[in-house]
Amino acid sequence: MKAVDFDYARPASIGEACGLLAAGGDEAKIIAGGQTLVPLMAMRMARPALLVDINRIAELNGIESGSDYVTLRSCTRQAAALADETIRLRAPLLAKALRFVGHGQTRNRGTIGGSLANADPAAEIGLAALVLDARIEAHSATGRRQIPIAEFFIGPMMTALAPEECLTAIRLPLWQEPGRLGTGFQETSARRSDFALAAAAVQLILDTEGTCRRIALGVGGVGSVPLRIDAAMERLLGTRLDDDDIGDAARIVYRAIDPAPDLHASADYRRRLAASLVERALAEAKRDALARKA
């Protein structure tokens, strides 16, 4: 269980990192926290010839709160984001999701961008980012671009990032409609801190009457990428999220997904689990919204 031999570089800036990636081509790989990549290297499933270590690039670290977005730089540690007041107040769904990411020791090293770039279909940060309609910022030697999250995940461990691109930040748009914001994140795993068998994430806004004015809902671990379930969102918009509404939405999710079986859970179990988790996440989000002052 040792990685194959490779070369190592520790650039001090985004520009320098992009230069190394451009020169290295397919053989170069970025290492951030390494909590996903290093196990893959140890198992020889990844054999990069060059590791570009971006851990000490100061401009890749930190959280900023703007008027329309919260921006997390890609090397921000998951533990730092979880402890961050801005994230708790302005991106509460992400804060809830982060509690389920690995465990304390991996969150201490693992990064926000690393989780996204590795695109594990069961990863919580990717699911929260999808539900929040995040934008991914990537730099390369030739420039920079923003990738809408809906186009970012392509398959298990596959993203729209080109080999020479470095994920530099994620921007979470703030929901500014009047009303009460509520969030719910539910997950089931074999052991706490283990990979999700399924997960569900919800963010919504209820008006003073308790009517749902905006909602986003997604499930993770039940497909090759995290999934937004638009039909369930449409079913709930304009309702007060009564039990019937929530039940219908869960059934829509049940029919919309087609999870694969594996060692840990059958396809049918995963599908029923995802529907239950959606119900629970919706109930949690509703409670959360109603507990806030209008």
Added chain:
Amino acid sequence: MSLHEITLTVNSAVHRGLVPARLSLVDFLREGLLLTGTHAGCEHGVCGACSILLDGVPMRSCLLFAVQADGCAITTVEGLAPGPEGLSVLQDSFWETHALQCGFCTPGMLIAAQALLQSTLTPSDEEIREAIGGNLCRCTGYKQIVDAVKLAADRLRGSNRAEGGVQP
């Protein structure tokens, strides 16, 4: 093979080394510095036996390459004891409550518990379980480990009252 010169502080002593990029930090500690207290179990981030403190923060040393720790300060299980003969309060509490059988997980458990006790001396059971949640033990069933951490916290609170500050 790419070789890299590194300088790092381990248990307060400065070490220099010339390491291949692929050398994991746990292998550097065990084979380079002969600090074999840190255990290599799964070597891919699952078991926690290799836990160390990097700049005071607990993490897996099998998921770090030694070259990445260049310039950092590391504490291993050898750094917890007050000296070669004695045990720290936390270690002694493990002994007292039978919190180890084969001992393979123990260095990682101690490091995880140490990090917790540095942040609070009044941890709840829930917080203790959370803190050791990334460390696998195949022997004890965890109960005695939780008991050990609680006992250590009790003792440390007591000694803090009496003496005004003791290390976990």
